[in-house]
Amino acid sequence: MGAHPAPADPAGPDAGIPDTETPDQLLARLGTPGGRADPYPVYRRLHALAPVHDTGRGQVFLTGHQDCLQLLRDPGYRAQGPDWMDRVSPGWRERPGKVATIEAMLFRDPPDHTRLRRLVSGAFTARRLAALRPEVAQLADLALDRIADAGCDGGTVDLQELLADSLPIAVIGALVGVPESDRTLLQQAMTAMMQVVELTVDEAALTAADRGAELLLGYFAELVAQRRKQPTEDLASALVAVRDEGTGLSEDELLQTLLLLFMAGVDTMVNHLVNATAAFLAHPGQAALLRAEPGLAEGAVEEALRYDPPIQLLARVAAADLTIRQCAVPAGSLVIGLVGAANRDPERYPDPERFDITRTGTAAVSFGGGLHYCLGAPLARIESAAFLPGLLHRFPGLRPAGAARRRGLVLRGFEYFPVALR
Numbered sequence: 001m002g003a004h005p006a007p008a009d010p011a012g013p014d015a016g017i018p019d020t021e022t023p024d025q026l027l028a029r030l031g032t033p034g035g036r037a038d039p040y041p042v043y044r045r046l047h048a049l050a051p052v053h054d055t056g057r058g059q060v061f062l063t064g065h066q067d068c069l070q071l072l073r074d075p076g077y078r079a080q081g082p083d084w085m086d087r088v089s090p091g092w093r094e095r096p097g098k099v100a101t102i103e104a105m106l107f108r109d110p111p112d113h114t115r116l117r118r119l120v121s122g123a124f125t126a127r128r129l130a131a132l133r134p135e136v137a138q139l140a141d142l143a144l145d146r147i148a149d150a151g152c153d154g155g156t157v158d159l160q161e162l163l164a165d166s167l168p169i170a171v172i173g174a175l176v177g178v179p180e181s182d183r184t185l186l187q188q189a190m191t192a193m194m195q196v197v198e199l200t201v202d203e204a205a206l207t208a209a210d211r212g213a214e215l216l217l218g219y220f221a222e223l224v225a226q227r228r229k230q231p232t233e234d235l236a237s238a239l240v241a242v243r244d245e246g247t248g249l250s251e252d253e254l255l256q257t258l259l260l261l262f263m264a265g266v267d268t269m270v271n272h273l274v275n276a277t278a279a280f281l282a283h284p285g286q287a288a289l290l291r292a293e294p295g296l297a298e299g300a301v302e303e304a305l306r307y308d309p310p311i312q313l314l315a316r317v318a319a320a321d322l323t324i325r326q327c328a329v330p331a332g333s334l335v336i337g338l339v340g341a342a343n344r345d346p347e348r349y350p351d352p353e354r355f356d357i358t359r360t361g362t363a364a365v366s367f368g369g370g371l372h373y374c375l376g377a378p379l380a381r382i383e384s385a386a387f388l389p390g391l392l393h394r395f396p397g398l399r400p401a402g403a404a405r406r407r408g409l410v411l412r413g414f415e416y417f418p419v420a421l422r
Helices: 024-030 033-037 040-049 065-073 083-088 096-102 112-124 127-149 157-166 166-178 180-197 203-229 237-243 249-280 283-291 293-308 376-392
Strands: 050-053 058-064 313-318 323-326 325-327 334-338 414-416 419-420
Touching: 024 050, 024 313, 050 065, 058 065, 065 313, 065 334, 083 166, 083 334, 096 180, 112 127, 112 237, 112 249, 112 376, 127 157, 127 166, 127 376, 157 166, 157 249, 166 237, 166 249, 166 376, 180 203, 203 237, 203 249, 237 249, 249 283, 249 293, 249 334, 249 376, 249 414, 283 293, 283 376, 283 419, 293 376
Parallel strands: 058 334
Antiparallel strands: 050 058, 313 334, 323 325
16 A cells, blocks of 8 residues: 555645734634635644644634544543533523533533443444445445436536435434435434534524424424334334333433434534545545555545544533643633644644545544544444445546535535536
8 A cells, every 4th residue: 555656735835824823813714714615724834833722711722633632532621511501601501402412412421421322332333333334335326326317417416415315314314213205304404403513603503503403303202202102123212212211311312312313424424425525536646546446445534534524623621720732721621622633733644734545544533532432433434435436436527516615613514515427
């Protein structure tokens, strides 16, 4: 693998960013259209100027790979859970979108997090995932068929829209137990609700998230009622059985857990697949290499996750006074790890700006770490390895036809990503 030459990255110097900009000014750039389109020049500057930066407003930003791993693994940090939200955002319990998010497993600390994670981990065992591989491969082929059909007239295909309605939602829908006929109905509500995790959310987005949460929770309440009457071989049925055995799982926790797994398995997976496709189209030599050597698929997936991850930011709360690289961090501070920056840390990766699918030793922070390491990471890798080589092999003339990045700092993806197939 090491014999393949690494490609030159087309990104040039950090043009347009004055050398005099402060860390706060650089961070502000991430919220601009240019920063959303390409945050990596900002990350490069922060690596050199302020790998640890205290804004003075209760937030500390980290860009280093090791610092971000420590943030995710160290028990001295806590999740942004209900207790923390009560202190910093009184009234959050009046917003259904926030309640459904903050009370879910992702934002809980032990022992609640441990209890909830244990209940769902059986769906992601190595044996269970191995059994899913043929089904995932078949669903990936069906998604590719849909792309071919959509572009058969020579027009463009919106890859973002098509994937949102095909492979990821089909895989997680089958696992959770959401019937195919219902999946499209839930898509818009999921997109609206995901905005709750952004650092700043306006009132209109919060209202849309609240409506999305109410729709989704209502849907899963009906699904749970159906599974109580007629269980099947899916995660919804398994959790209903656990709940009804009186093991301490509340009805709200049951619904929130199903909602969390379903949403995470769709939105972030779609964003990853489209981000990865964009990277390959910007590096045609790497696309040609993967077509020629399908055995590089595993490394290609890891490099795509490193190069442009769908989650750009993970945060924890300092439980006590801490010091990070000589920077004092007071207890209660929100410590924010910039995942996209950590994945391109020059202290961790040689030539970090290169997109190189033959890269070895990759340990991207894209799936988090520690107690909250993403349960669905192995499944995401299976999906990605099934789809990306197939896409590039089946459509060798694939090329971008205009795109727009979505708003926000946390979730990195596209509003739309049209492609021409030939």
